[in-house]
Amino acid sequence: MRNVIILGSGCAGNTAAIYTARAGLKPLLLMGHEPGGQLSLTTDVENFPGFPEGINGPDLVENMKKQAEKFGAECEWGTVSEADLSGKHFRVKVEGEWIHTRTLIIATGASARWLGLPNEHKLIGHGVSSCATCDGAFYKERKIMVIGGGDSAMEEANFLTRFGSEVTLVHRRDQFRASKIMLDRARANPKIKFMTNTVVENVYDVSKNLVTGVRLRNTKSNEAWDQEVDGFFLAIGHIPNTKVFKGQIETDAEGYIISKGGARTNITGVFHAGDVQDRTYRQAITASGAGCMAAIEAERFLEAEGH
């Protein structure tokens, strides 16, 4: 029987591991399918406090892991495929084996949706991004393209006009899911150029390890062409990793955990941390803060239970 199991090895999970380990709770952290979480996909992180020169994303999260291990956290490979949260204690199934715990911290994140273009993943962190707040500042006076038709695409496009010389918003249809107010705001921004009925077929140039352009196609005329671009931002949504808790942990329609205050979920003893609950901020620092909150709640819960 574990005191604490933490699911996820991003900023939220690792921070929860640092705190619970320092509290002497010997947490077990299960790293999941993406060790290091979303920061393992990126290169420079310039907005995490404490690093005036910036830090490489994978290094930042690896440092957090080392810090947690130094205090006794066990970080293991493994993805939870099933969870049973019905009893006083909880069970999670990892690689076919059930592990039991008194508290559970869910820090499984929300994965960005990608287009699935042949070169897309090879260029993440080198011009391809899913986070304007994180990476916009790297594209001062550069050509930026944003993909999407919802509110987040409008918000990201507007935000990116602070940096880019031009921002092209590409959408596969001519109708937008975005609310009227967000759409009107984007339309009124002279730096945003709308390109509708257009799909992206690929992004270049892997040989330069840098985004230099994209291949586009008009879905009505079938005409295809290449366009130069420096920053390629996906704003087509995120998928919270909560499938294994379906029917047990309360989520909203999209699958984000609904907070019951602090880091609490609808199940006493099960806590949330990071992007799996946060559809608004989605930053390394906010995920770390949430990991700290979940850890403190777990400690207090265990103490009240006499552990």
Ligand SMILES: Cc1cc2nc3c(=O)[nH]c(=O)nc-3n(C[C@H](O)[C@H](O)[C@H](O)COP(=O)(O)OP(=O)(O)OC[C@H]3O[C@@H](n4cnc5c(N)ncnc54)[C@H](O)[C@@H]3O)c2cc1C
């Ligand atoms: C390309 C990119 C660049 C970014 N740049 C920045 C930046 O510069 N600054 C910034 O502040 N933020 C940045 N972000 C955002 C930041 O990475 C996220 O906000 C942060 O990683 C969220 O942390 P998290 O721990 O909540 O989730 P994640 O980092 O998503 O981690 C989730 C973890 O859960 C694990 N997991 C999932 N399912 C299971 C399961 N069933 N069982 C066990 N484990 C599971 C995964 O393996 C993963 O380790 C960037 C994001 C991306 C994609």
